[in-house]
Amino acid sequence: MSATESEKVNIQGELALQTLAMPKDTNANGDIFGGWLVSQMDLAAGIISKQVTKGRSATVAIENVTFLKPVSVGSTISCYGRVTKRGRTSVHIAVDVWTWHMLTETDGVKVAEGLFVFVAIDDNGKPRPLPAES
Numbered sequence: 001m002s003a004t005e006s007e008k009v010n011i012q013g014e015l016a017l018q019t020l021a022m023p024k025d026t027n028a029n030g031d032i033f034g035g036w037l038v039s040q041m042d043l044a045a046g047i048i049s050k051q052v053t054k055g056r057s058a059t060v061a062i063e064n065v066t067f068l069k070p071v072s073v074g075s076t077i078s079c080y081g082r083v084t085k086r087g088r089t090s091v092h093i094a095v096d097v098w099t100w101h102m103l104t105e106t107d108g109v110k111v112a113e114g115l116f117v118f119v120a121i122d123d124n125g126k127p128r129p130l131p132a133e134s
C-alpha cells in the first residue's frame with residue numbers, strides 16, 4: 001500500500017502483522033471466523049508489547065473487540081497497533097484490522113478494532129515494571 005492510500009483510509013498505528021485469510025479459517029457462513037481474527041489481533045498486539053516490555057509479556061485482557069464488516073477468504077489481513085496507555089506493569093494496545101480487495105489491493109476497509117492489555121512478566125510469570133521508554 002502506498003503512503004497516499006494509507007492517508008486516504010486514515011490508518012492509525014504501525015503495521016504489526018499481515019497475513020492471508022484462508023478457507024480453513026471460515027465460519028458456517030463462509031466468512032472468516034471471528035475467533036481467528038482475534039487471535040491475529042492478539043499476535044499483533046503481542047509484537048508491539050514485546051517492543052514496549054523488552055521481554056516476556058502476557059495478554060491479561062481483551063476489551064471492546066468489534067467486528068465491523070465480514071472478511072472474505074483470500075483477503076489480505078493487516079493489523080495496525082498503537083500504544084494508548086502505559087501503566088506500571090501493563091500496556092494498552094489498540095489494534096485495527098484492515099483488509100484490501102483480493103485482486104485490486106485498493107479501497108481498504110476497516111473490518112475490526114479492539115483493545116489489548118498486556119502485562120510485562122518476569123521469569124516466574126509475575127508482573128514486572130515496564131522498562132523506561134526509549
Ligand SMILES: CC(C)(COP(=O)(O)OP(=O)(O)OC[C@H]1O[C@@H](n2cnc3c(N)ncnc32)[C@H](O)[C@@H]1OP(=O)(O)O)[C@@H](O)C(=O)NCCC(=O)NCCS
Nearest residue numbers: 058059060061086087088089090091117119121125126127
Ligand atoms: C498477567 C498476570 C501475570 C497478572 O497477574 P496479576 O496478579 O493479576 O497482576 P496485578 O493484579 O498486579 O496486575 C498487573 C497489571 O495488570 C493490570 N490488569 C490486571 N487485570 C486486568 C484486567 N482485567 N484488565 C486490564 N488490566 C488488568 C493491572 O491494572 C496492573 O496494571 P499496572 O501495573 O500497569 O497498574 C496474571 O493474571 C496471568 O498470568 N494471567 C494469565 C495470562 C495469560 O496466560 N495470557 C494468555 C492468554 S491464555
